[in-house]
Amino acid sequence: MEETVTSAVPSHPLIESDRVEGTAVFDASGKRIGTIKRLVIEKVSGQVVYAVTAFGGFLDLDSEVHTIPWEQLHYDTKRHGYHTTITEEQLRDAPEFSRDDTLLSRREWETLSEYYAGPL
Amino acid sequence: MEETVTSAVPSHPLIESDRVEGTAVFDASGKRIGTIKRLVIEKVSGQVVYAVTAFGGFLDLDSEVHTIPWEQLHYDTKRHGYHTTITEEQLRDAPEFSRDDTLLSRREWETLSEYYAGPL
Numbered sequence: 086m087e088e089t090v091t092s093a094v095p096s097h098p099l100i101e102s103d104r105v106e107g108t109a110v111f112d113a114s115g116k117r118i119g120t121i122k123r124l125v126i127e128k129v130s131g132q133v134v135y136a137v138t139a140f141g142g143f144l145d146l147d148s149e150v151h152t153i154p155w156e157q158l159h160y161d162t163k164r165h166g167y168h169t170t171i172t173e174e175q176l177r178d179a180p181e182f183s184r185d186d187t188l189l190s191r192r193e194w195e196t197l198s199e200y201y202a203g204p205l
Numbered sequence: 206m207e208e209t210v211t212s213a214v215p216s217h218p219l220i221e222s223d224r225v226e227g228t229a230v231f232d233a234s235g236k237r238i239g240t241i242k243r244l245v246i247e248k249v250s251g252q253v254v255y256a257v258t259a260f261g262g263f264l265d266l267d268s269e270v271h272t273i274p275w276e277q278l279h280y281d282t283k284r285h286g287y288h289t290t291i292t293e294e295q296l297r298d299a300p301e302f303s304r305d306d307t308l309l310s311r312r313e314w315e316t317l318s319e320y321y322a323g324p325l
Contacts, residue, residue: 096248097308098247098248098249098311099245099246099247099248099254099308099309100245100246100248101243101244101245101246101257101308102222102223102225102226102243102244102245102246103222103223103225103226103243105222105223105246106223123221123222123223124221124222124246124251125219125220125221125222126219126220126221126222126225126244126246126253127218127219128216128218128219128220128280128282129218129280129282131244131252131253131275131278132251132252132253133246133251133252133253134219137221155251158251160248160249162248162249188217188219188221189219191218
């Protein structure tokens with residue numbers, strides 16, 4: 086953990102849809118690896134289903150945009166950002182459509198959820 | 206129902222957090238009464254908990270901003286907007302804090318949910 090960027094002040098539990106951009110994403114070791122560009126919400130249920138995320142921390146993946154299933158992001162109230170256990174290797178091998186910054190079909194986002202939920 | 210503004214083309218089931226603004230809100234009779242300014246999302250669960258909505262269709266409430274609990278908004282895939290059974294009277298009598306465009310505390314949003322869920 087990089088204690089220097091850890092804040093003891095808990096953040097507000099809510100966030101406005103127009104202020105989501107820029108929220109930090111950290112890897113399993115606590116390193117800041119990217120930021121959220123936007124969340125994508127199911128209109129009927131109001132549930133976030135995935136996040137479009139700009140990864141800029143890995144050596145080989147400077148500022149690549151990847152669609153990440155919501156269940157792979159875990160909010161850390163102390164660091165004011167999302168933790169993920171997704172690895173550089175998983176991002177590299179992810180389905181092509183998850184690198185297009187366009188709305189996914191239901192089949193695509195289910196495929197993506199299964200991909201990231203599977204064994205490494 | 207105002208059939209002239211009804212589209213037969215189903216909309217995409219998903220919406221991006223930075224494209225939520227301007228989504229239409231219709232009353233029980235199908236009249237367009239306002240638009241969504243932003244959705245407010247619980248950071249941990251990724252669930253939308255309420256919407257900040259600009260009401261401009263009622264005679265006495267031109268462009269008033271009101272916070273509306275998510276469960277009072279029902280997406281209509283044909284009209285590409287949200288229906289609500291909330292009435293002008295309910296908006297007029299709503300708690301003061303629901304007219305401030307600031308993030309609500311958990312107690313406030315629970316109070317608001319109970320207010321709008323209650324009998325007319």
